[in-house]
Amino acid sequence: MAGILDGKSALVTGGASGIGRATALAMAREGARVAVADQSEGGAAETVAMINAAGGQSIAIGADVSDEAQIEAMVARSVAAFGRLDCAFNNAGIAPRHVGPAGQRTHEMSRQSFDRMMAINLTGVFLCMKHEIVQMLKQGGGAIVNTASVAGLVGLPTAASYVAAKHGVVGLTKTAAMEYAQEGIRVNCVNPGYIKTPMTEPGMAERYERLMTKVPMNRLGVPEEIAEAVVWMCSERASFMTGASHVVDGGYYAA
Numbered sequence: 001m002a003g004i005l006d007g008k009s010a011l012v013t014g015g016a017s018g019i020g021r022a023t024a025l026a027m028a029r030e031g032a033r034v035a036v037a038d039q040s041e042g043g044a045a046e047t048v049a050m051i052n053a054a055g056g057q058s059i060a061i062g063a064d065v066s067d068e069a070q071i072e073a074m075v076a077r078s079v080a081a082f083g084r085l086d087c088a089f090n091n092a093g094i095a096p097r098h099v100g101p102a103g104q105r106t107h108e109m110s111r112q113s114f115d116r117m118m119a120i121n122l123t124g125v126f127l128c129m130k131h132e133i134v135q136m137l138k139q140g141g142g143a144i145v146n147t148a149s150v151a152g153l154v155g156l157p158t159a160a161s162y163v164a165a166k167h168g169v170v171g172l173t174k175t176a177a178m179e180y181a182q183e184g185i186r187v188n189c190v191n192p193g194y195i196k197t198p199m200t201e202p203g204m205a206e207r208y209e210r211l212m213t214k215v216p217m218n219r220l221g222v223p224e225e226i227a228e229a230v231v232w233m234c235s236e237r238a239s240f241m242t243g244a245s246h247v248v249d250g251g252y253y254a255a
């Protein structure tokens, strides 16, 4: 049976783990050749091994999304390997605990911590889009999906920098969607709720009951459930969809 991404070339950042890995695997299953990028090149290589073992075609790229030269090289390598860039999933990201102590309110957060979060979760997405769009304009179109979050739509106490970055991703997505709509480039974002990945694992046992009071489905999502939405948004089946925030959250945002 034909896959919905047959013949497409894709790039996934944060592809060594969690949502990025699940999406790279799902894209390959649907027929895409996938460049798997991550700051953990070893982790990206593991994802590539999984794809190639299943009969797919994939390459690993080590790249830190906070470094523009590395992003430029990442896009160039992906195009050199597969000839074009049809689908880009800008997904690499970090959690608040990666940049500072847990539980800080806005006035307690350091400037350095805030800046680091922005560099990866917001500027990283901007820089990826910038270099991907250059390629997509050259070839006459493409589809970009950015990973935002429900935190791109609502506030979350003690996560000011994360929430600000994810709201920024939603804004970048809407603006680029408008700017390139006439040139065949669709730009959307996915807004996951609480998903079971290495990012959410620390302390989950203690937080679980409290978090689930906010989730009508009363469970965590799994990365594969985000991957399905991303693959579809990248495919021609989503041909009239651009500038959208696609919430996949077990009902969190509706409640």
Ligand SMILES: NC(=O)c1ccc[n+]([C@@H]2O[C@H](COP(=O)([O-])OP(=O)(O)OC[C@H]3O[C@@H](n4cnc5c(N)ncnc54)[C@H](O)[C@@H]3O)[C@@H](O)[C@H]2O)c1
Pocket: 013, 014, 015, 016, 017, 018, 019, 020, 037, 038, 039, 040, 043, 063, 064, 065, 066, 091, 092, 093, 094, 095, 120, 147, 148, 149, 150, 191, 192, 193, 194, 195, 196, 197, 198, 199, 200
């Ligand atoms: N897990 C959730 O509940 C959840 C909810 C909403 C949004 N998200 C978002 O989904 C995305 C993926 O998160 P995940 O849950 O799969 O986490 P994860 O920790 O499993 O995966 C994140 C990946 O990004 C990579 N990464 C981090 N910083 C990077 C950098 N500077 N350059 C390149 N790669 C880098 C990591 O090495 C890792 O492989 C993130 O943007 C996150 O904010 C996650």
